[in-house]
Amino acid sequence: xxxxxxxxxxxxxxxxxxxxxxxxxxxxxxxxxxxxxxxxxxxxxxxxxxxxxxxxxxxxxxxxxxxxxxxxxxxxxxxxxxxxxxxxxxxxxxxxxxxxxxxxxxxxxxxxxx
Amino acid sequence: xxxxxxxxxxxxxxxxxxxxxxxxxxxxxxxxxxxxxxxxxxxxxxxxxxxxxxxxxxxxxxxxxxxxxxxxxxxxxxxxxxxxxxxxxxxxxxxxxxxxxxxxxxxxxxxxxxxxxxxxxxxxxxxxxxxxxx
Numbered sequence: 370x371x372x373x374x375x376x377x378x379x380x381x382x383x384x385x386x387x388x389x390x391x392x393x394x395x396x397x398x399x400x401x402x403x404x405x406x407x408x409x410x411x412x413x414x415x416x417x418x419x420x421x422x423x424x425x426x427x428x429x430x431x432x433x434x435x436x437x438x439x440x441x442x443x444x445x446x447x448x449x450x451x452x453x454x455x456x457x458x459x460x461x462x463x464x465x466x467x468x469x470x471x472x473x474x475x476x477x478x479x480x481x482x483x
Numbered sequence: 484x485x486x487x488x489x490x491x492x493x494x495x496x497x498x499x500x501x502x503x504x505x506x507x508x509x510x511x512x513x514x515x516x517x518x519x520x521x522x523x524x525x526x527x528x529x530x531x532x533x534x535x536x537x538x539x540x541x542x543x544x545x546x547x548x549x550x551x552x553x554x555x556x557x558x559x560x561x562x563x564x565x566x567x568x569x570x571x572x573x574x575x576x577x578x579x580x581x582x583x584x585x586x587x588x589x590x591x592x593x594x595x596x597x598x599x600x601x602x603x604x605x606x607x608x609x610x611x612x613x614x615x616x617x
Contacts, residue, residue: 389562396557424546428530428539431513432520440573447567454562462563465605470567472602477573479595 374433378442381426386449388419390457397458444477494559497552498568504549506575511542567606574599 395412402409430439451470455462488494515538516530524532533539556565574596580586588596 389566392554393557393562396554399558420550425530428512428516428533430530431516432530432533443570443573447570450566451563454566458562460561460563463609465609466563466567469602469604469606470563472598472605473567473570474602476595476598476600476602477570479598480574480577480592482591482595 374430377426377430378439381423381430382442382446382449384419384423384426385446386453388416388423389450390453391419392416393454393458438481440481441478444474444481447477448474492555494556498556498560498565501549501552501556502569502572502575504545504552505569505572506579508542508545508549509572509576511538511545515539515542564606564610568603570599571603 391412395409395416398406398409398412427439448470451462451466454460490496512533515536516533518538519533519536521532553569577586577588577592577596581588
């Protein structure tokens, strides 16, 4: 793996996590204020933009590596998103949820290694 | 978690729909990306060269459907619960290959699948308790 592919993998991960957090915030804003509000549209646009970048980076990576090789990084997104949702969105992160996320991450890494 | 609609609008049903669509799209995208793989081509690192494959376009349709149900899920379920549960798709692929295609699964991979299932159960348990009370 070259330095460029590592950077691309990390960039795909960061844009994916950022996109998910922004989309969650966008959808939360619809509960109180509905769909026709500038804040929702701006957040949705921003989230879709980040997810699109992540999508095409992943597609490019899939042309070079096996899906199984890229899996561990998808696994990492579980624990990263859980922690970031707790920090940035103030979601409740219980010990049980942390253990669950860690087990899923470890499992995905094991599945991809074999 | 707030009051949730039932039937097709049930967020848990939508989460399942989203996961199934991601599962199908991943297989389509991998197949399509491999068919069109040509690292020598300019811009290939961006992945846009994959658009030459109809399978990639079909995969994109499944991505869009899963994305819409996922947005709906986000409206009702916290990310700390919904996202880990959505990763069930990561064990559906090897299990699907084993079940439908008869591919072998190594002992290590079985351990990984077991860990993911335990992790999903641990994550889903507080949800199940919450649902019972509603």
